[in-house]
Amino acid sequence: xxxxxxxxxxxxxxxxxxxxxxxxxxxxxxxxxxxxxxxxxxxxxxxxxxxxxxxxxxxxxxxxxxxxxxxxxxxxxxxxxxxxxxxxxxxxxxxxxxxxxxxxxxxxxxxxxxxxxxxxxxxxxxxxxxxxxxxxxxxxxxxxxxxxxxxxxxxxxxxxxxxxxxxxxxxxxxxxxxxxxxxxxxxxxxxxxxxxxxxxxxxxxxxxxxxxxxx
Amino acid sequence: xxxxxxxxxxxxxxxxxxxxxxxxxxxxxxxxxxxxxxxxxxxxxxxxxxxxxxxxxxxxxxxxxxxxxxxxxxxxxxxxxxxxxxxxxxxxxxxxxxxxxxxxxxxxxxxxxxxxxxxxxxxxxxxxxxxxxxxxxxxxxxxxxxxxxxxxxxxxxxxxxxxxxxxxxxxxxxxxxxxxxxxxxxxxxxxxxxxxxxxxxxxxxxxxxxxxxxxxxxxxxxxxxxxxxxxxxxxxxxxxxxxxxxxxxxxxxxxxxxxxxxxxxxxxxxxxxxxxxxxxxxxx
Numbered sequence: 001x002x003x004x005x006x007x008x009x010x011x012x013x014x015x016x017x018x019x020x021x022x023x024x025x026x027x028x029x030x031x032x033x034x035x036x037x038x039x040x041x042x043x044x045x046x047x048x049x050x051x052x053x054x055x056x057x058x059x060x061x062x063x064x065x066x067x068x069x070x071x072x073x074x075x076x077x078x079x080x081x082x083x084x085x086x087x088x089x090x091x092x093x094x095x096x097x098x099x100x101x102x103x104x105x106x107x108x109x110x111x112x113x114x115x116x117x118x119x120x121x122x123x124x125x126x127x128x129x130x131x132x133x134x135x136x137x138x139x140x141x142x143x144x145x146x147x148x149x150x151x152x153x154x155x156x157x158x159x160x161x162x163x164x165x166x167x168x169x170x171x172x173x174x175x176x177x178x179x180x181x182x183x184x185x186x187x188x189x190x191x192x193x194x195x196x197x198x199x200x201x202x203x204x205x206x207x208x209x210x211x212x213x214x215x
Numbered sequence: 216x217x218x219x220x221x222x223x224x225x226x227x228x229x230x231x232x233x234x235x236x237x238x239x240x241x242x243x244x245x246x247x248x249x250x251x252x253x254x255x256x257x258x259x260x261x262x263x264x265x266x267x268x269x270x271x272x273x274x275x276x277x278x279x280x281x282x283x284x285x286x287x288x289x290x291x292x293x294x295x296x297x298x299x300x301x302x303x304x305x306x307x308x309x310x311x312x313x314x315x316x317x318x319x320x321x322x323x324x325x326x327x328x329x330x331x332x333x334x335x336x337x338x339x340x341x342x343x344x345x346x347x348x349x350x351x352x353x354x355x356x357x358x359x360x361x362x363x364x365x366x367x368x369x370x371x372x373x374x375x376x377x378x379x380x381x382x383x384x385x386x387x388x389x390x391x392x393x394x395x396x397x398x399x400x401x402x403x404x405x406x407x408x409x410x411x412x413x414x415x416x417x418x419x420x421x422x423x424x425x426x427x428x429x430x431x432x433x434x435x436x437x438x439x440x441x442x443x444x445x446x447x448x449x450x451x452x453x454x455x456x457x458x459x460x461x462x463x464x465x466x467x468x469x470x471x472x473x474x475x476x477x478x479x480x481x482x483x484x485x486x487x488x489x490x491x492x493x494x495x496x497x498x499x
Binding site: 041044045048049052054056058062065066069070071073074077078149152153156167168170171172175195199202203206 | 226231232234235236237238241242243244247248250252254255258
């Protein structure tokens with residue numbers, strides 16, 4: 001029965017001449033529900049980079065980000081029957097990724113507590129100031145840019161998760177305030193407030209850095 | 216560096232957004248989808264129940280069985296008196312009867328069946344030592360006080376058949392206890408001298424001896440008040456406790472000096488505990 005539907009769907013798509021890349025997220029989801037693995041591959045191709053980038057900026061660990069990004073798509077695949085098209089798929093998948101990332105942070109915290117060496121490590125979630133930069137002269141512009149990116153990434157990583165997530169979604173992933181509010185299941189005012197607060201915290205951290213660097 | 220200072224001026228917060236947007240984006244690796252499909256395939260395959268999954272069930276079940284067995288045999292979950300009372304009538308019908316009888320202390324060592332004559336000489340008795348349990352019962356009998364309502368003749372429990380079985384079962388009287396013994400008689404192991412000559416099939420047994428066979432030591436105080444309970448006898452297993460007042464056996468009132476016919480089967484015991492009178496089914 002599912003194969004019949006799949007064939008029918010493919011036939012309809014061929015008839016309309018619309019390639020997978022032009023179908024909406026919801027159409028691809030429906031096709032995936034009917035057993036079309038190509039449609040799911042299209043969803044993966046569409047969201048793997050944004051989700052990986054979001055998780056990387058949140059966790060500041062590329063390997064972990066890739067792993068959780070794959071886990072996000074696995075969750076989507078096995079829960080696809082329960083997905084409702086009442087809201088945007090991007091909201092749905094970012095919410096899954098966010099929950100996985102928060103769980104990962106908790107695991108890290110437990111591992112840190114259990115580790116003997118963790119007694120001497122700083123909490124990745126604390127808001128203490130990071131180390132001042134290396135004050136040696138920088139060789140060229142690329143290195144300066146790399147250093148600048150690394151410094152910003154570290155500053156983001158020191159933000160508490162409740163500020164880190166919305167500012168990444170807003171300023172790095174480019175989601176709207178409404179979408180972010182839907183992802184975090186918060187009110188619009190709270191979402192805006194947190195983003196503003198996150199920017200203020202980052203400003204303080206980075207201002208301290210640049211003042212130090214300028215002296 | 217001056218540019219940096221400028222960025223964090225009055226419009227610093229706006230520039231924060233621009234700086235974040237300008238961060239280089241990372242991409243998923245080229246083999247992302249391949250690994251993803253492999254991960255989905257692994258999740259799709261139902262895991263077979265293996266050795267460790269069986270252990271998850273077997274280990275807790277074994278521990279539970281061990282704990283339950285320990286509690287059962289340690290008596291923690293033995294039914295209390297109230298529970299026994301509620302089912303007393305039903306249990307009375309299902310329990311094997313307890314036959315009350317007496318036998319001379321040495322006769323079980325020389326007679327393998329109840330019909331054997333109690334022709335026991337001192338030599339025979341000396342040659343066959345009593346078991347520790349017999350000695351214990353005899354010693355307890357020997358410590359009775361002179362005003363004890365028990366007769367002077369000691370009563371020993373013996374196994375009915377040499378093949379085994381509960382000590383409380385199928386003990387019978389081969390000879391009647393001498394009824395004329397005085398309470399001043401020194402408590403000692405019975406000898407043939409103290410046995411009334413001749414076996415009488417319809418002889419009687421004092422109720423105190425019957426109760427002792429069941430495992431309680433009693434004194435009469437308007438009723439047979441339990442002074443101690445032998446933990447391994449039927450009375451203890453049935454829930455009789457020190458302080459209970461036994462008023463009847465099998466519904467028959469037992470007063471001071473009451474006797475039962477030898478070979479009587481006792482199924483129930485009426486006990487007064489505090490203000491409550493209950494009927495207890497005796498357990499072997």
